[in-house]
Amino acid sequence: MAEQNNAGAVCPVPQPEGWSALWKGEDWLAVWLGFIIIALVLVLNQFKVVDMSKVTPSFKWATDGQISSRVAGWSSSLDALIASAEKAGEQGTVVRLKGLKDALAKGDRKEIAAAAERVDRIGGVPGAVGKEIAGHAKAVPDKVFTGANMMKVFQIFILFGVVAVVGLYFFGANLGKFILGFPIVFLLAWLSRFIAGNASPIDWGIEYVVFALVTGLAISNFFTLPAWFMEAVRTEYYIKTGLVILGAGLLFFEIVQAGFLGIIQAVLVIFVVWYFCFWLCRKLKVDDDFGAILSSAVSICGVSAAIASCGAIQGDKKKLSYVTSLVLIVAVPMMVLMPWAVKAFNIPDIVGGAWLGGTLDTSGSVVAAGALISEAAMKTGVIVKFSQNALMGFAAFGLAIWWSFKRGAETGEKPSARVIWDRFPKFVLGFIVASAFFSFLLHIDTVSATKSVLGEFRTWWFALAFVSIGLETRFTDIVKMEGGRPALAFIVAQAFNVVWTLLLAYLLFGGIMFAVPDIK
Amino acid sequence: MKKYLVWALVVAVAATGTVVFAGDFSEPAMKQIEELKLLSRDKKDIPESFAGVKKITGDELKSWIDQKKAFVLLDNRVPADFEKERIVGAKRLSPDDMLEKGLKAAEALGLKKTDTIVNYCNGVKCWRSSGAMVLLQDSGYKNLYWYRDGMPDWIKKGYPTAEGK
Numbered sequence: 082m083a084e085q086n087n088a089g090a091v092c093p094v095p096q097p098e099g100w101s102a103l104w105k106g107e108d109w110l111a112v113w114l115g116f117i118i119i120a121l122v123l124v125l126n127q128f129k130v131v132d133m134s135k136v137t138p139s140f141k142w143a144t145d146g147q148i149s150s151r152v153a154g155w156s157s158s159l160d161a162l163i164a165s166a167e168k169a170g171e172q173g174t175v176v177r178l179k180g181l182k183d184a185l186a187k188g189d190r191k192e193i194a195a196a197a198e199r200v201d202r203i204g205g206v207p208g209a210v211g212k213e214i215a216g217h218a219k220a221v222p223d224k225v226f227t228g229a230n231m232m233k234v235f236q237i238f239i240l241f242g243v244v245a246v247v248g249l250y251f252f253g254a255n256l257g258k259f260i261l262g263f264p265i266v267f268l269l270a271w272l273s274r275f276i277a278g279n280a281s282p283i284d285w286g287i288e289y290v291v292f293a294l295v296t297g298l299a300i301s302n303f304f305t306l307p308a309w310f311m312e313a314v315r316t317e318y319y320i321k322t323g324l325v326i327l328g329a330g331l332l333f334f335e336i337v338q339a340g341f342l343g344i345i346q347a348v349l350v351i352f353v354v355w356y357f358c359f360w361l362c363r364k365l366k367v368d369d370d371f372g373a374i375l376s377s378a379v380s381i382c383g384v385s386a387a388i389a390s391c392g393a394i395q396g397d398k399k400k401l402s403y404v405t406s407l408v409l410i411v412a413v414p415m416m417v418l419m420p421w422a423v424k425a426f427n428i429p430d431i432v433g434g435a436w437l438g439g440t441l442d443t444s445g446s447v448v449a450a451g452a453l454i455s456e457a458a459m460k461t462g463v464i465v466k467f468s469q470n471a472l473m474g475f476a477a478f479g480l481a482i483w484w485s486f487k488r489g490a491e492t493g494e495k496p497s498a499r500v501i502w503d504r505f506p507k508f509v510l511g512f513i514v515a516s517a518f519f520s521f522l523l524h525i526d527t528v529s530a531t532k533s534v535l536g537e538f539r540t541w542w543f544a545l546a547f548v549s550i551g552l553e554t555r556f557t558d559i560v561k562m563e564g565g566r567p568a569l570a571f572i573v574a575q576a577f578n579v580v581w582t583l584l585l586a587y588l589l590f591g592g593i594m595f596a597v598p599d600i601k
Numbered sequence: 602m603k604k605y606l607v608w609a610l611v612v613a614v615a616a617t618g619t620v621v622f623a624g625d626f627s628e629p630a631m632k633q634i635e636e637l638k639l640l641s642r643d644k645k646d647i648p649e650s651f652a653g654v655k656k657i658t659g660d661e662l663k664s665w666i667d668q669k670k671a672f673v674l675l676d677n678r679v680p681a682d683f684e685k686e687r688i689v690g691a692k693r694l695s696p697d698d699m700l701e702k703g704l705k706a707a708e709a710l711g712l713k714k715t716d717t718i719v720n721y722c723n724g725v726k727c728w729r730s731s732g733a734m735v736l737l738q739d740s741g742y743k744n745l746y747w748y749r750d751g752m753p754d755w756i757k758k759g760y761p762t763a764e765g766k
Contacts, residue, residue, distance in 0.1 A: 166757075173759025202686060204724060204753035525638050601643075 102507075107318060110248045112511030115325025117244060118538055119515060122531050123523075133530055137537045138233035140278030141220035145190070147280045148217060152185050155214055159185075162207050174203050181211065194218040217280050225275065237541055238267050248318070255312050262313025266552075269296050270544035290449045293544050294413065297551015306552065316549040320445040321508040323542030324463065327448075328515030329535050331460055336516055338598040339431075339461055342589045343438065343468030350439050350469070350582055351476060354380035358574035365570050371400050373484075375567055377476060378404050378442060379574045386442075386473050389504045393481040400567075407571050409554045412446040419579075420453035431597055434458035435590040438465025439582035440575070445546050452543070457600045461590070467509045474501035625703040630739035634696065637728035637735070646725045647749070654734055657719060657746045659754045665719075666690065672717035672746075673710075677729040686752070688721065689761045696732035704740050714741050721748040721755075 103109050125131040159182045166174040177200050184196040197218055200211025224230065242263055249259055273292035276282065282292075300306070306314075355376045362372030377390035387408065391401040419440070423433035433454050438461065441447045447466045451459030478500045519528055588594050640647055650656060657665075665672060666689070676683050676691040683693045698706040712718065718737065722730040734745050748754075756762070 171757040171759075173755075174757045176759055177756070198685075202752065203756050208753070525635065525642065529638075529642060 104251045105253065106507065107252065108321065108507035110252055111318060111321030111508045112325055114244055114248045114322045115511055115515065118322075118326060119329055119535065122534050122538070123527065126527065126531050133534045136233065136534045138230050138237070139224060140274050141216060141283070142222040142225050142278055143217045143220045143280035144222060148190060148193070149188060151217065151280075152188070155210075156182055156185055158210060162210065166207070174207060177203060178207060181214065190218050190221065220280070225278065234271060237538070238264070241267070241541060241545075245318070258309035258312035262310040265310065266313045266545055266548055269293070269548045270541065272296060273548065274544055288453055289544055290452050290547055291417065293547035294449065294551045297548045298413070298554060299551075301552045301555055314549045314552045316445050316546050316553060319542050319546035319549060320448065323539045323546060324444060324448070325508055325511040325515055326535055326539040326542065327460075327463065328512035329519045330532065330539070331516045333516050333520035335460065335598065335600045336464055336513065339464040339600060340468050342595060342598065343435070343465035344472070346435060346439055346465060346582070346585050346589050347469035347472050349585055350578070351380045351472060353581060354574065354578045357577055358570065361574055362567075362570045365566050367567050367570055370394055370397065371567055372570075373480060374400055374404050375571050376574070377480070378408050379571060379578055381469060381473050381476055386476070389473055389477040390480050393477045393500070394484040403567065404571075406555065407568055408442045409550065410556060411572060411575055412442055413554060415441060415575075416446040416450035417453075420450050423454050423458070429591060429597075430455045430458040431461050431600060432586045432591045434461030435465045435586040436583050438462035439469065439586060440579050441466070444470070445550050448543055449547055449550070460600050461598070467506070467512065470506045471509060473506070474504035477504050626736055626739050630735050633735045634700070634732050637732050641726060641728035644726060647728055647731050649749075651731060651734060651747070653738055654745045654747050657748050659748065659750060659758050659760065662719060662748055663758075663760050672719055673712060675718055675720050675733065677720050677722045677733040678727070682723065684764070684766055686762050686764055688752070688755055689763045694733060695729055696736055699733070699736045707737065707740070712742070715744065716742070717744045717746065718742060719746040719748055721751040724751045724753045725749060727751060
């Protein structure tokens with residue numbers, strides 16, 4: 082995260098990274114954290130220390146009132162199923178569906194659950210309806226609060242706390258403050274998952290992502306948060322660790338397929354959008370330094386690109402911190418509206434994912450928005466985002482060369498190709514290694530046995546990150562600087578970016594120029 | 602930090618060699634099992650037929666049971682599925698058991714190589730019935746029948762089932 086408000090200070094030229102970056106850099110730490118968690122899961126599974134099917138806590142709950150309000154709707158869909166089963170002459174199916182209908186009429190949750198499970202076993206369409214009803218009927222609110230279930234949450238809390246502290250120790254953070262603040266962030270993450278587990282949000286399709294963001298935003302915009310607490314609000318740290326773990330859930334060829342298209346899209350997005358934004362900044366009389374930072378933020382990847390380009394042109398740190406909050410604030414409406422648009426206009430999931438990955442400026446918001454569409458959309462979005470991130474070093478390099486010509490070499494960074502590696506997001510390597518390891522080296526039984534646990538852990542890291550995004554975003558910051566002109570330029574350019582990238586995503590990922598990548 | 606790296610490497614090596622009782626079964630059979638598992642992971646249909654295996658429909662199986670024909674009915678699923686609901690009279694033998702304990706798992710049920718054996722699991726996307734047959738065939742069991750549509754089909758037809766251990 083960028084340091085805040087060092088008025089007048091100049092953005093640092095990136096120092097060549099030594100080997101110490103391996104244990105001091107945030108990116109590398111996220112890689113190690115992700116690997117430690119993956120390794121731990123593999124070891125515990127291998128030696129059967131922990132039954133991996135019993136690690137995931139349950140968040141699903143429905144009140145009796147919510148069940149009875151759904152009975153009418155369920156009964157009528159059962160009627161339709163009964164009619165078609167009678168037509169097909171499936172006697173067994175008819176008997177079970179009628180049994181479930183009777184149980185619904187009586188209203189006893191246990192009976193409903195038992196009858197619905199009998200329907201679930203039919204499979205196909207009736208099976209899916211049975212499964213849904215059984216899920217709701219079994220989800221008595223008390224179940225979330227049973228000792229066993231709370232214990233599962235607590236164990237994850239301890240594991241994550243310990244792992245995060247180890248990482249931050251190397252990072253050099255204030256551990257005392259972190260240990261004070263972390264339980265609160267974790268509690269907020271739990272709360273958002275708990276709310277999302279209710280029957281109504283499930284029916285409306287609203288995920289924990291939204292509740293995590295809203296909880297965080299509500300708190301940060303209505304209260305002044307103490308500094309010790311902010312030590313535990315670490316969006317980048319949480320999201321990167323989660324993303325390394327996500328790598329384990331992606332087949333390597335999926336990454337190669339979507340990554341190839343992602344790089345083509347990224348090059349086209351970066352060139353066109355960067356230049357458009359820079360041109361717009363000049364029209365709006367925003368100075369060139371500011372324009373360059375803004376343009377990089379819009380076109381490449383928000384905060385980290387802004388930091389990189391600010392270093393490359395030795396810009397003002399205050400402008401950087403302004404752009405940082407701008408990026409975070411603009412992302413919030415985008416990551417709710419874009420998934421909505423994808424669903425409303427029936428945009429294919431893969432195209433939608435590529436669109437999000439190409440336009441949203443932080444990895445966290447790509448994951449959040451993707452998760453609101455589907456798993457395939459999230460994965461595509463992440464791969465496309467990573468392709469774009471990987472190009473950041475090249476952009477910083479190009480920018481540094483241009484600026485040193487512009488300033489007549491009086492000041493400025495001496496352009497060096499090394500910046501390409503220095504600015505490369507290292508956690509992407511962790512993501513790729515995790516994927517390769519799970520795709521090529523691990524036995525398939527191990528992969529399937531650990532899949533759901535790793536998915537659960539990844540979700541927890543993401544939930545922590547989304548809460549943190551909310552906590553870091555303050556709406557009042559946006560209006561303060563230069564009469565809002567840079568903000569206007571940023572928003573207009575972002576709108577252009579959204580349209581242009583959607584076009585590219587359709588051409589590249591929609592099966593028009595290339596085959597649609599096969600991502601599940 | 603180096604320590605972690607070494608540790609991660611150790612884990613990696615340990616995790617790749619999953620415990621599999623491969624001794625009792627041939628290399629090609631083991632390879633076929635892997636392929637079936639991959640199909641199931643990717644939620645794809647299991648092939649329509651296997652060489653040397655006869656197919657049987659739900660109606661035929663029902664009439665075999667009604668006629669009290671001499672045959673063994675094997676439920677090839679995991680214990681939880683078996684206990685929830687199974688075809689009346691089925692015994693449980695999954696390929697997982699055979700891979701873990703070897704042929705002993707089949708012998709413990711008193712299966713003889715000359716027996717007529719019907720296999721089923723959870724339908725066309727379930728690898729376990731075909732997996733069990735691959736291993737049984739590999740061990741010399743010849744009279745194998747496959748009820749490919751399995752449990753969901755049996756339930757749809759409303760034929761008798763049993764629950765519990």
